[in-house]
Amino acid sequence: MRHSPHSSTVTLRAxxxxxxxxxxxVDQGPGIALADRHAVFDRFIRGxxxxxxxxxxxxxxxxxxxxxxxxxxVLDTEFGxxxxxxxxxx
Numbered sequence: 001m002r003h004s005p006h007s008s009t010v011t012l013r014a015x016x017x018x019x020x021x022x023x024x025x026v027d028q029g030p031g032i033a034l035a036d037r038h039a040v041f042d043r044f045i046r047g048x049x050x051x052x053x054x055x056x057x058x059x060x061x062x063x064x065x066x067x068x069x070x071x072x073x074v075l076d077t078e079f080g081x082x083x084x085x086x087x088x089x090x
Contacts, residue, residue, distance in 0.1 A: 003029035003081065020070070020086040028080040037074045061085070 004010050004027035011026045032040055043059035058072075065072045070087035 003027060005029065017086060020088045023085045023087075024075075024082060025084075026077070026080060026082045031077065031079070031081045032074050040074060041072060058083075 008028040010028075011024070013024045013026070015022050015024075041058045041062040043056055062072050065085050065087065068087045069090075070085060072083065072085045075082040075084055
């Protein structure tokens with residue numbers, strides 16, 4: 001919500017993709033540049049943000065996702081940011 005304009009919508013959607021549970025977070029903010037996507041889940045990387053964050057949030061999200069055998073990725077979108085976490089069924 002920090003990266004989306006005031007009074008805009010941030011959507012959280014849960015659904016199934018094959019044998020996995022998928023969780024999508026979609027905002028209406030500036031998005032993540034294609035050039036930054038390779039490192040955005042690394043600790044202390046802020047992707048050009050100047051919001052005062054530490055760059056740990058997406059790194060922690062990746063760590064927790066991988067502990068469950070899942071994946072996390074930034075998906076292409078025309079506007080805003082779309083992040084998907086997929087956790088396999090066990």
